[in-house]
Amino acid sequence: MPFTPKMTRPILTQRIPTPPYGNPKDRRVISYAAYTASGGYAGLRKAIAMSPDDVVNEVKNSQLRGRGGAGFPCGLKWTFLPKPDANGEGGPRYLAINADESEPGTFKDRLLMDFDPHLVLEGIAICCYACRIQTAYFYIRGEYHHQARVMENAIREAYEHGIFGGTGLFSGASTKNRDTPWKVECFLHRGAGAYICGEETGLLESLEGKRGWPRNKPPFPAIKGLFGKPTIINNVETLAHVPSIIENGAAWFGTMGCESSIKGAPPSYGTKLMGVSGHVERPGVFECDLGIPLRTLVEQYCGGMRKGKKYKGAIPGGVSMGILGPDQFDAELDFDIGRKYNVLGLGTAGPTIFDEDTDMVAVARNIARFFKHESCGQCTPCREGSGWLYQLLSRIEEGNAKSRDLDLALEIATSMGTMSGTTICGLADGNNWAVRTIMNKFRDEFEARVKPTFIPVGITLGGAGLGGTGLQTGVMV
Amino acid sequence: MAWITKNSAGMKVERRSEPYLTPAMRDELTRTVLPRYEQKQGALLPALHMIQHEYAWIPSQAMQEIAEFLGLKAADVLDAASFYEEYWLTPRGEHIISVCRSIACEFCDHKAVTEACKAKLGIEVGETTDDGTFTLIEIECLGSCGTAPAALVNEKLVENATAETISRAIDEARATPHHHNGRH
Ligand SMILES: Cc1cc2nc3c(=O)[nH]c(=O)nc-3n(C[C@H](O)[C@H](O)[C@H](O)COP(=O)(O)O)c2cc1C
Ligand code: SF4
Ligand code: FES
Numbered sequence: 001m002p003f004t005p006k007m008t009r010p011i012l013t014q015r016i017p018t019p020p021y022g023n024p025k026d027r028r029v030i031s032y033a034a035y036t037a038s039g040g041y042a043g044l045r046k047a048i049a050m051s052p053d054d055v056v057n058e059v060k061n062s063q064l065r066g067r068g069g070a071g072f073p074c075g076l077k078w079t080f081l082p083k084p085d086a087n088g089e090g091g092p093r094y095l096a097i098n099a100d101e102s103e104p105g106t107f108k109d110r111l112l113m114d115f116d117p118h119l120v121l122e123g124i125a126i127c128c129y130a131c132r133i134q135t136a137y138f139y140i141r142g143e144y145h146h147q148a149r150v151m152e153n154a155i156r157e158a159y160e161h162g163i164f165g166g167t168g169l170f171s172g173a174s175t176k177n178r179d180t181p182w183k184v185e186c187f188l189h190r191g192a193g194a195y196i197c198g199e200e201t202g203l204l205e206s207l208e209g210k211r212g213w214p215r216n217k218p219p220f221p222a223i224k225g226l227f228g229k230p231t232i233i234n235n236v237e238t239l240a241h242v243p244s245i246i247e248n249g250a251a252w253f254g255t256m257g258c259e260s261s262i263k264g265a266p267p268s269y270g271t272k273l274m275g276v277s278g279h280v281e282r283p284g285v286f287e288c289d290l291g292i293p294l295r296t297l298v299e300q301y302c303g304g305m306r307k308g309k310k311y312k313g314a315i316p317g318g319v320s321m322g323i324l325g326p327d328q329f330d331a332e333l334d335f336d337i338g339r340k341y342n343v344l345g346l347g348t349a350g351p352t353i354f355d356e357d358t359d360m361v362a363v364a365r366n367i368a369r370f371f372k373h374e375s376c377g378q379c380t381p382c383r384e385g386s387g388w389l390y391q392l393l394s395r396i397e398e399g400n401a402k403s404r405d406l407d408l409a410l411e412i413a414t415s416m417g418t419m420s421g422t423t424i425c426g427l428a429d430g431n432n433w434a435v436r437t438i439m440n441k442f443r444d445e446f447e448a449r450v451k452p453t454f455i456p457v458g459i460t461l462g463g464a465g466l467g468g469t470g471l472q473t474g475v476m477v
Numbered sequence: 478m479a480w481i482t483k484n485s486a487g488m489k490v491e492r493r494s495e496p497y498l499t500p501a502m503r504d505e506l507t508r509t510v511l512p513r514y515e516q517k518q519g520a521l522l523p524a525l526h527m528i529q530h531e532y533a534w535i536p537s538q539a540m541q542e543i544a545e546f547l548g549l550k551a552a553d554v555l556d557a558a559s560f561y562e563e564y565w566l567t568p569r570g571e572h573i574i575s576v577c578r579s580i581a582c583e584f585c586d587h588k589a590v591t592e593a594c595k596a597k598l599g600i601e602v603g604e605t606t607d608d609g610t611f612t613l614i615e616i617e618c619l620g621s622c623g624t625a626p627a628a629l630v631n632e633k634l635v636e637n638a639t640a641e642t643i644s645r646a647i648d649e650a651r652a653t654p655h656h657h658n659g660r661h
Contacts (some may be wrong), residue, residue: 032509042527101620102617102619102620103618104579104580104581104618105579105581105622106618107620107621107622110621127588130599141620142526143616143629144620145561145634146632184603187513187595189522191522191563192522192525192526192563192564193564194560194561194562203486206522207519207521208518209547209557210521210553210556211556212562226515227516227519267490275622276623277580277585277622277623277625278580278622278625279585283623283624284624285623315580319579345593358584363584366578366579366584367580370617372615374617418592
C-alpha cells in the first residue's frame, strides 16, 4: 500500500530547509530575532497563560513519546515528579536535557542544535514552567564543538531577551494563577567523550562531576536524580516538539504519525526526525510521519539505494536496535517496530542502510567493538561479555573460528542485559540485540565463515578386557 | 573510556612551580561556573575542559590543583578524569586527528581516510609524530553519519572526508599555530 504523508508542513524543521520542503543549501542559524519574527516563543507565551498542570496535561494528552530511544510517554514522565507545595515550589528540582547523541548512526538532534537552537530552548522553558523547575542543564557531548558554541550563543541571546534568568520568563511576565513570574536558569554542560553518559543516570553522574556510571533504579530520577533532587531527563527532539503542541493543541499532534496496529498498544503520533546513513544516494536527516515504511523513506526521500544496488539490511535507529533483514525493507518506522520485526525498537529512528555488497559479519564485529569500547565496566556480564563477543566475532571474520563458536557467541549475547536481569543499564541489551539479530537473520553468512567443529567420539572395537583396540574417530558438525 | 586497570600506587607527579590552574581560570570558575551547581564537584568537568583547552592535556599537577580548588580528593578528580576519553592524561601532539570508525563510516570507507592520514604523517593509529605536531586516533561515532566518513581535525569536523580533503585539513592545521587551531 503506498504511503500517504499525514503531515502537511514541516514542524521541527519549519525553519531548517529540508527536502522535500526546502533546500539544505538555504540553511542558516536562526537567531533570536529570526526565531521570534517567524512566530517563535508563541508556545511559551501561551504556556505561561495556562496553569502548569494544564501544560503538563496538554503534553500528556498529545501522547508525545520520548525521542531519545526508549519512547516513554513524555507528559506521563513529567507527572512522576513529586507534587510541589502550596507555593508551587517544592525545593530544588532539575531538568537535564540529553544532547549526548553518541549512538552510532544517530545525528538528528544535531540538526536542531546546528540551526534552530531557540526551538529547543523554548521547549526547555515550557517544560521548566510546567514542571516547576528552575534550573536546566543542557548536557551536550564533548565532540559537538560547533553545536556547543551555537547553543551557548542562543542561551546568551535568550538571557538577554528575558527568556531565562533576570526577573523571570518573558522579562518577568506574570503567569496564570500566580502574580509572581517563574524564573528559569539554563546552563550548558559539556561531556567529554563517553557514550554511556547518554544513559540518563550516567548523564546525572557526569553532571555531578563523577565518572558516568549508570545508577541502579529505583529510585528513578524523577524522585531522586541530580544531586539527589527530583529530575526530569528529556531528549533534545522530545522537547523541541513541545512548543508546537502547546501552540496547536494535543489533538493537532495526533493528526500526524500513526495509530498502533497492535491491539491496546499506544500510538506513534507526530513527526520524527529520521537520520538516514549508509548506502543510499542522498543520506541526511528528514522529517517524516512516524509509521513511514523504511522503503518509502529510502526511495522517496533518499533517492534510492546508492548506485542502484540492492537493499540487504538496515539498522532501524542506532546500533543498539539490532537489524532488519532482507525481507523487512517494508517495516514501518514507528514505536511498534520492535514487536513486529524482531528488533529491540525504533531507537533514535536513524536508519543505517546496507547494500548487497555488505559483509554482515564485519557489521557485527564493528558493533561488538563499539560496545566493548563503551561498556562502563560496572556489570560483569557486560564488561566481560562485550569483550568475548568482540573476540569471537573478530575470529569469525578472520576465518579462524569453529562452528561451535557461533552458538557460544549467541549464548553470551543472550545472557547480557537488563531484560535478562544481569546488568544495571540498557547498554548490554543493545549489545545483545545487535549481535543476536545479525547472527540470526544472516546465519548463512556466519556459517560460511567458520570451520567445522571436530567432536571426538571414542569407539572401542572388540570386547573390553579381551584385548580389543581403542579407536578414535569423530564427527564433523 | 574502556575498562582499563592502571597502576596508580607509587605514582610520581611531575611538578612545576607555576600553577596550571591560573588565577584567571580560578576567577572564571568562581564567578561563572561554580554558582551553576548545587555541589562544587559539578564544576569538575568544566574545570578539566579548561585545563585541556589551554594545555592540550591534563597534567597530574593540574588535577591536584583542581582538587584543592574544589575541595575534593585528588583521587576523585583522577577517578573522573581517567573515565572520559576526551581527556588526555599524558601529553599528545599539538594537533589531533580523530577519524570515526563506527558503523556508517566504516561501511562508507573510513579506511581510505585513516590510510591517507597514516601515509601523510608517517605514523600508525594511536601514535604521535616525532616532532610532536600530530596525534592520530580512531574514535567512535561523531554524530556525522549522514556525511560519512567523518573526521575531526582538532575541533573542526571534516564531512564526506576523502584522502584529499583530510590531507588539506592536515595542512591547514599545520599552518595554524597552536593558539589558533580552533582550541582558542
Ligand atoms: C546506553 C544508552 C545510551 C543512551 N544514549 C542516549 C543519548 O545519547 N541521547 C538520548 O537522548 N537518550 C539516550 N539514551 C536514552 C536515555 O536513557 C533516556 O531514555 C532519554 O534521554 C529520555 O529522554 P526522552 O524520554 O525524551 O526520550 C540512552 C540510553 C542508553 C541505555
Ligand atoms: S550494562 Fe554495561 S554499560 Fe551499563 S552499567 Fe552495566 S557495565 Fe555499565
Ligand atoms: S558512524 Fe561515523 S559519524 Fe556516525
